[in-house]
Amino acid sequence: MADNSPRLQRRLKIAAYLLIAGLVIEVVTLYWTSPISFIFFIGLSGTLVALGVIVYLIAIVAA
Amino acid sequence: MATQATTILIILSVIVIGLLVVRPSLMAVPGGKILAFIALFILPITALALGSVIHLEDAKSTDFCLSCHPMEAYGKSLRIDDPTYIPAIHFQNNRIPRTAACYTCHTNYTMFGGLKAKFGGLKHLYIYYFKTVPAKLALYEPYNNRECLHCHAGARSFEETSPHKEMKEQLSANEMSCLTCHTKIHDAQHVDQLKLWKGA
Numbered sequence: 001m002a003d004n005s006p007r008l009q010r011r012l013k014i015a016a017y018l019l020i021a022g023l024v025i026e027v028v029t030l031y032w033t034s035p036i037s038f039i040f041f042i043g044l045s046g047t048l049v050a051l052g053v054i055v056y057l058i059a060i061v062a063a
Numbered sequence: 064m065a066t067q068a069t070t071i072l073i074i075l076s077v078i079v080i081g082l083l084v085v086r087p088s089l090m091a092v093p094g095g096k097i098l099a100f101i102a103l104f105i106l107p108i109t110a111l112a113l114g115s116v117i118h119l120e121d122a123k124s125t126d127f128c129l130s131c132h133p134m135e136a137y138g139k140s141l142r143i144d145d146p147t148y149i150p151a152i153h154f155q156n157n158r159i160p161r162t163a164a165c166y167t168c169h170t171n172y173t174m175f176g177g178l179k180a181k182f183g184g185l186k187h188l189y190i191y192y193f194k195t196v197p198a199k200l201a202l203y204e205p206y207n208n209r210e211c212l213h214c215h216a217g218a219r220s221f222e223e224t225s226p227h228k229e230m231k232e233q234l235s236a237n238e239m240s241c242l243t244c245h246t247k248i249h250d251a252q253h254v255d256q257l258k259l260w261k262g263a
Contacts, residue, residue, distance in 0.1 A: 009087050012099070016084045019107045023073045023080075026114045030066050034130045035188055038118050045114070049107045056103040 011059035015052045022048030065120075069113040076106040128165040131187075133196045136251035137165075144258040148247045155260055158214075168210050199252065208234055211241045 022045045029041040079102040082089065089095045121127055129138040141154040141164060150168070153159045159167040183203065190196060212235065215221040222228060226244075233239040242248065250257070 012087065012090070012103070013084055015103055016080045019080055019103060020077050023077050023107060023110055026110060027070055027073050030069060030114060030117055033121050033124060033126050035122075035127070035184065036192075038122065039185075039188065041114060041118055046111060049111050053104055053107060056099075 005063065008059055008063045011055055011062075015056035015059060018048050018052030018055060022046070022050075022052060065113070065117055069110060069117060072106065072113065073110045076102065076110055079106070123163045123166040125162055125164045125166075131191060133191070133200060136254045137249050139254045139259065140249040140251055142259040142262075143250070143254065144260040145247070148250065149245050150249055151260070155262060167214075170210060170213075171207070205240065206242055208237045208241050 025045040025048065026041060029037045029045060079098070083099055083102055090099050125138075128134055140148065141150055143151040146152045150164075153168075154161060154164050216235070222231070227234065230239055234241065
């Protein structure tokens with residue numbers, strides 16, 4: 001595996017940004033007791049975290 | 064407590080992920096790949112799982128249910144100053160936990176109900192934000208005696224008093240509704256005309 005390949009680094013950065021965004025949204029929803037908060041948690045945060053994890057896995061498998 | 068712990072976990076995750084973004088060379092050192100795996104796979108999934116548990120717990124809370132405007136009258140009905148009103152007498156005398164008052168009696172009507180109830184909840188959100196909420200709300204199914212009996216069944220004051228002891232089998236089999244006699248429930252449409260308890 002080429003540890004420093006630009007492609008791998010770019011994919012890892014994308015994964016990291018997606019995960020950070022998803023986790024920040026999750027923290028906000030945890031302090032907001034409302035049905036719509038759950039929708040944001042699952043719909044937005046969950047999707048971003050899932051995408052981040054998938055991008056990370058693709059990055060390490062494809063490297 | 065769980066919310067604070069999950070928040071700390073998320074903050075730590077974000078810090079470690081940020082570190083990997085700022086210093087990608089960390090992944091080249093021994094142990095760096097393991098750190099990346101933990102930061103980009105294990106921690107986010109763990110945070111998401113814990114967040115789900117917290118959200119599902121929050122969905123049991125009275126505040127959660129009453130956060131929607133159509134539920135305002137139902138929340139007020141818990142404070143009706145009349146002991147003949149079933150939700151009020153239970154709420155005011157701590158016979159149900161006040162922080163989970165709605166869920167205790169409506170266990171099949173929340174995110175803990177079946178898939179049907181969960182999708183029903185999503186439908187309510189859709190109607191609330193994009194359609195018109197009906198003036199009069201009603202349960203989808205008749206109220207099941209199970210919701211009363213999961214506390215009252217086996218209690219001496221219930222089992223050994225009339226008329227409950229005479230109709231025990233009918234009540235247990237849901238052939239006769241508890242609400243046949245206990246008719247005063249939320250009365251949401253008239254709650255503004257009723258005296259309210261100003262207690263805790």
